[in-house]
Amino acid sequence: MIKPNLEANIGGLRMKNPVMVASGTFGYGEEYGDLVDLNRLGAVVVKGITLEPKEGCPPPRIVETSCGMLNAVGLENVGVKAFIKERLPHLRGFDVPIIVNINGKDAKEYGVLAKILDGVEGISGLEVNISCPNVKAGGIYFGQDQAATYEVVTRVREVTNLPLIVKLTPNVTDITLIAKEAARAGADGLSLINTILGMAIDIHTRRPKLANITGGLSGPAIKPIALRMVWQVAQVVDLPIVGQGGIMTAEDAIEFILAGAKAIAVGTATFVNPKASIEIIEGIEEYLLREGIEDINALRM
């Protein structure tokens, strides 16, 4: 049988396969350089970027939990200027779409960031993160409120023609309402889910295990929740979805695609198995071959 077609298209962003690496779990694409051939990936989403460099949360920043982990990194990053100057050149050396995850303090700042990045060589798309649980100003607030979501996405949409993926938070009563606002404001795609707010306490010191008290839960523990939200959104919004949350294996990835995702992102799995993303690409291909499906876009529940 012929090789199945794995190509995916997220609002104009074309990928050789539907497997991205998720923001914040793959650094700026250099860290796993020896182990993961970037050219094989569908896309690389870089660590969240802000306008100014950001220090992030004090340590401890991570805690292991049952089938998952909490992180409170707090969007530590070098800032957009240093990113373009120091990190992007390395990424330009690869034949893989680079998606920049942007984070603003307010809607205006999202717009400023998008404008700075628009037209910069080597950037294929923007992921508008309205869902980081570890920053106080901005961050989670936007993605929990329909109007704020609409405003942020509108601001970004006004200044760029880059494919725009809006990253939603699961910490909401009804994610479809937020998804609809993002769509109405001109998003080209949706990314879900970001981490779920969680906490852990050390019973010996009787203090929270994270300096930030709470952090974002990721990993296989959250997969059933992520899958449900992708399915819910896919029922009502007609935008391509990048499914994520606890994907460890090709089977997990296929569940998300069956739930309605057009692409998926591998996050925490990479920490446990640096080659997870590559193995997932291979596993999806094998599955399609085995099931006799010629095009991944035909895979439906």
Place this chain on the structure above:
Amino acid sequence: MIKPNLEANIGGLRMKNPVMVASGTFGYGEEYGDLVDLNRLGAVVVKGITLEPKEGCPPPRIVETSCGMLNAVGLENVGVKAFIKERLPHLRGFDVPIIVNINGKDAKEYGVLAKILDGVEGISGLEVNISCPNVKAGGIYFGQDQAATYEVVTRVREVTNLPLIVKLTPNVTDITLIAKEAARAGADGLSLINTILGMAIDIHTRRPKLANITGGLSGPAIKPIALRMVWQVAQVVDLPIVGQGGIMTAEDAIEFILAGAKAIAVGTATFVNPKASIEIIEGIEEYLLREGIEDINALRM
């Protein structure tokens, strides 16, 4: 050293220790009869009861997930009359408070149920479940809406002086807002969290693994989320909290107490280890002894 005091008081409901068994995970107290001495428990919360007998969801009703499980039992139960006639007599034989978990189709029905149960011998308290994710009418809707929460709790409060524990759903943007409404309407305590809505898909049949499509996620996977919510609510509402969600061991239970819970409920853990609740009581006592804490109510973060 003297034995530490484990007694807990949830809005007038006095327990010899803070460890309950959670609704829906301990049947009507008979199923684990041979293995768990009910007299040792802090309280027994029975399976959710409705006014009329309820058939529940078609099978498959449960799926294992990473460090957890999904269930879509759909509140199957014998109805309040059969409960009082057929199930309660057995429970009266024990020296343990019995808490009845009630579920209505609308606010009025919650009131009717509470009235039927008020004054029935052998019932020590009511847990008002406004959070079941597996029933369409009623169920989750109430606990996701502030006004509906207020209305349901008010109706129940009007007709009974039994200690009233309101069980909240985690499937909300801000659980403290719902908690505050429950408090305002006269709740004596809060129970959190119920299960988180999730989903699983069989990649071979390409169908959801649950007949109901979605189900409630429970078990250690959700513990960090539950703990965070208990902590959030404890910061702003002055009602005793029954913490639950993924408690498997005494350490987990102590985390919830440190986060601000006055009591805890053991749910899914019982399926994995029928003696979990008893071992947790013993483990809490050992911890207090080791740490030199004489009264569990003095245990604070």
Place this chain on the structure above:
Amino acid sequence: MILSQIKVLDHQEITPSYHRMVLESPAIARGAQPGQFLHIRISDRHEPFLRRPFSIHRVRREKEGQGEIEILYEVVGRGTEFLSKRQQGEYLDILGPLGNGFRIGSEGRRIEKGALLIGGGIGVAPLVFLCEELITNHQLPVTVLLGAKSQDNLLCEEDFRKLGALIKIATEDGSCGHHGLVTDLLPTVSPPSSPIYTCGPYPMLKAIARATQEYHLSCQVSLEAHMACGVGACLGCGLKTRQGYKYVCKDGPVFDACEVIWDD
């Protein structure tokens, strides 16, 4: 119903997918009935999370105070894979015996003519215990129809033979016995009116249920369902029956074929 740490006395790989495990438990051996099952905790950590149900395959209770039980299982997923790595001398956390087993001479009627056992694939597991009970304790002639994909997947032929049962075999690829489904053998059995006891894949059970209903034969099926508690507390293993939902773990796993509402 006993919950205890039970020692693995022996663990044999029959083929890479089929394993036989011998467990030391006088208490369970004493009380166990054919058709009942054990609920086994696979890991002391949180993954695989839930217990796994396995039929009691055989019981040895020779001397007072001694007793062994056996399970026969197929590696089909993560839990059984993990189980297959447990070694002789290790301990397993086991809850059992659980459920209601096969009723011999149901409704007070004695079986006179003998019994017909039909096992498909790994479904033979509980039938060996049942066969022993029927032949050794009830002195009944037993006919066993064994079905499998191929000769390699044919289980327990020797065990049934040693017990003195009459055996007929069907394989889907024809590598042994009749070329076809085990249900094809039904009309070849005499007397055709023996009560039937069966366990195997759902479609097989359904086909047998349909056939026996037509001929008004007594038929007991051992069913499977995903389980959490195993004792009737979670209501997770609901089964549609003519009397409403019943629970595979508590009311079953053995049901009268005619009370089950079979899925399409």
Place this chain on the structure above:
Amino acid sequence: MILSQIKVLDHQEITPSYHRMVLESPAIARGAQPGQFLHIRISDRHEPFLRRPFSIHRVRREKEGQGEIEILYEVVGRGTEFLSKRQQGEYLDILGPLGNGFRIGSEGRRIEKGALLIGGGIGVAPLVFLCEELITNHQLPVTVLLGAKSQDNLLCEEDFRKLGALIKIATEDGSCGHHGLVTDLLPTVSPPSSPIYTCGPYPMLKAIARATQEYHLSCQVSLEAHMACGVGACLGCGLKTRQGYKYVCKDGPVFDACEVIWDD
């Protein structure tokens, strides 16, 4: 940085809490520097979930194409407990060598007078590899201060002795050597100006850092932090330094004591 399935050649329990594991990896043995670490996947299932970091304790690279590495670890929780059950002949999924190790003769300056190694508890693990490097490859005299709770927790004394180091011991309960903390021994060392290399519990490292800062001594500390990726991708192991956050996994685990901003 290599990711591979590595064979356990030997696994010894030194005491019930301390274990030594020998791993076969010519590639890692070839490239490893003292102070670097391995990031070990504990389970192929999802629990324990994250990898666990362990210092390279010793390296053997006798013949071309051969090579062994050792770790020395203490069982402190679920991950190390699970690791302690792995048996000779099994394979472990290992990422390494990771991080920046100890700098010998830092900033181009040669060490002339020798080196002072200070290990507390399990913190001796990386110091054995370092000691061997200093003595065998750099022909430097090495003094080792070893601290432990009690004689039972005293590790690697023999190893250091065989390498030819001068050893001084302190135990908190006085069961061996000086009765007190290992830091009490600092003033007894001569020459007092040797560069210091240390690993052990945080309070010990902090006390040493403070002491050496006062006397302007060169001091390198090997630090710990909870890690997810181990390669600088997650930013989870952030450490406050005078140059802003650095990462224990990528910039460390060895840092100059004077650049670290020590917690209270």
